[in-house]
Amino acid sequence: MTLETLWFVLIAGAFTMYFVLEGFDFGVGMLLPFLGKHPKPGTHESVEDGDKRRRLLLTTIGPLWDGNEVWLITGGAALFAAFGGWYATMFSAFYLPLFLILIGLIVRVVAIEWRGKINDVKWRRWCDVGIGLGSWIPSILWGVAFANVVRGVPIDADQQYTGGFFNLLNPYALLGGATTLLAFLTHGAVFVALKTSGTMRDDAQTAAMRLSIPTAVVAAAFLLWTQLAYGHGWTWIVFALAAIGAVVMVIGTITRREGWAFAATSLAIAGTVVMLFGSLFPNVMPSSTDEAFNLTVQNTSSSHYTLVIMTWAAAIMTPVVIAYQGYTYWVFRKRLSVEQIPASIGLPLQRTGK
Known part of the structure; x- marks a missing residue:
């Protein structure tokens, strides 16, 4: 194995870790308004009850989410250092989607960190909106971006992107975005079921069960399209592993075995990422203009000495x-439960029906 190939594998591994670990963080953020419901008007549930549910959800990922993002930083830094040509062309081609992802991640970080700084119901609801947007946007756009990398984009002989934004909104890429969105939603629901007890666990198990079949169907369509159009012979093995993960995910969520379901969603997400990178190799960004203009691990890599260091x-x-x-x-x-979440000092406890 050459150093160029080794670093391609390492970068693929970093992004695989990122999507598996950060995937359930995104899922929890997207499920915040559903599993952490605000009280309905006319009920006897207080504002405090709804806030406790949302704080419980955020507590499940509180010690983990920033560490999970390390893998994105690692993968991005390795991409920049090992394959400068790949990094430059990809960030030029996907400038707007990657910029929106970055904005979403920043908003999400700020909302999570600042949510408890002001003890006000409206403040916390705006922070919840920020957490939601910062989870939904990357969940969709990551799939769109990586699907376009595999599919190929217009690149000329100077390794310059010659297309526009709407070139990226093709059926294959949109299916990729739907796949990552649903996969992260299901992954997050299963994670909440794994990390909580009581009513929250029950609600998360129900959400995971409802999401699992649509997720499996959409993911199967995307992976089959990927394999038939861009895959290699050995990637059928990865396809089979991801398919097994999807089947076990469905069975695990239906039988409410969240441990097995979480392992299965992790396997399915990891298999999807590995299959995307595997379908690329030895290219790193195929050119839809001319195959002669493809970016490869050889023509975009840094010097041998840099890779050794x-x-x-x-x-x-x-x-x-x-x-x-x-x-x-x-x-x-x-595991955590709502009962373990302390009351917010000074938070209004008025009934929503008044």
Whole structure:
């Protein structure tokens, strides 16, 4: 294996970790208004009750979400350092989608961190809107972006993108966006069921069960399209693993075995990402203008010396990151319930029916 191939594999691994781990964070954020329902007018449920449910949802990902984003930073930095040509062309071609993803991530971070800073119902609801938008936008656009990378975009002989924004809104890419959206929603619902108890666990299990079949159908269509149009012989194995994950996901959510369901959604998401990168190789961005203009691991890579230094750095630091993140997950492994969430001091407790 050449260093160029090794770093292609490592970048694929970083993005796989990112989508598996950050995927359930996005799912929790998207499900916030559904599982953390605001009280309905005319009921005897207080504002505090609804706020406790939403704070419970955010507590499940509270110690984890920022660590999960490390894999995006790692993958992006490795892409920039190892394949400068790939990085430059991709960020030029997908400037608007990636900019919207970045804005969504920033809004989400600010909303999560600042939600509890002001003890006001309207403030928290606006923060909940920010968390939702910062979860929905990346969940859709990541799938659109990676599907377009696999499909190919107009690139000329100078490695310059020659298309427009609407070139990216094709049926295959939109199906990719629907796949990541539904996968993250289901992944998030299963994670909440795995991390909570009581009524929240029941509600999350019900949401996961309702989402699992549509997710499996859409993902199967996208992966089959990917395999038939862009895949290689060996990627049928990855397709089979992802399909097994989707089937077990459906069975696990129906039987309310959230442990098996979470492992299955993780396998399905990982299989999808691996299949996308596997379908690309040895290209990193195919050109729809002319195959001669394809960006490959060879014509976009950094120098051999740069890759050697990066390899030594990765060999030393990656085990440290994995060990620390694994320890974090172990420490915060216990289930949570609404009863464990303290009341918000000063939060109005008026009945919504008044």
